[in-house]
Amino acid sequence: MKTNERLLCELQPARDALQAWRLIRKHRQPIPIEVWEKILPLARTHGVNAVAVALRLNYRALRRKLGEPSIPRPDAGPPSFVEVRPGSSPHAPPSCVAELEDLKGRKMTLRFARSHEMNALALAQAFWKGGR
Numbered sequence: 001m002k003t004n005e006r007l008l009c010e011l012q013p014a015r016d017a018l019q020a021w022r023l024i025r026k027h028r029q030p031i032p033i034e035v036w037e038k039i040l041p042l043a044r045t046h047g048v049n050a051v052a053v054a055l056r057l058n059y060r061a062l063r064r065k066l067g068e069p070s071i072p073r074p075d076a077g078p079p080s081f082v083e084v085r086p087g088s089s090p091h092a093p094p095s096c097v098a099e100l101e102d103l104k105g106r107k108m109t110l111r112f113a114r115s116h117e118m119n120a121l122a123l124a125q126a127f128w129k130g131g132r
Contacts, residue, residue, distance in 0.1 A: 007046050011054050014038040018055055036065055096120070100127055 017035045031039075043051040043062055052059040098110040098120060108127050112120045 007042075007050060007054065010042060010046070011051070014042060015055060018057075040065060098124065100124055102128065 014035070017038055018031070021032060021035055039051065039055065039057070039062070043066055048059060048062050048066065051057070052062050095113050096111070098112075100108040100110070106127075108124075110120045110123060
């Protein structure tokens, strides 16, 4: 049985319960706990988006019910931009430039004086580790 067919078969009891509730609900009444108890295990197994789409549920509400963050973050890695000024003068021309790009397409450009090579190396290593 294909994944979509399996999902549809497993969703049927939750879909029926949700449909019955939708027929009798009052305006903006929350979904009953009994219905959520049928939906949440399916979202854990098949994914929040697939279940939300199939049952016509609010994606963020379903994530919240699962205890996941309401704002999805692709990765909780280091900040996307860090400015490091070489030397004491912010306008001093750098003696070295290194441009880094990881497999996800994230880019980082380092401009530093020769005396700050070790700091630049540490920043580059942190950049590469952040993509894991």
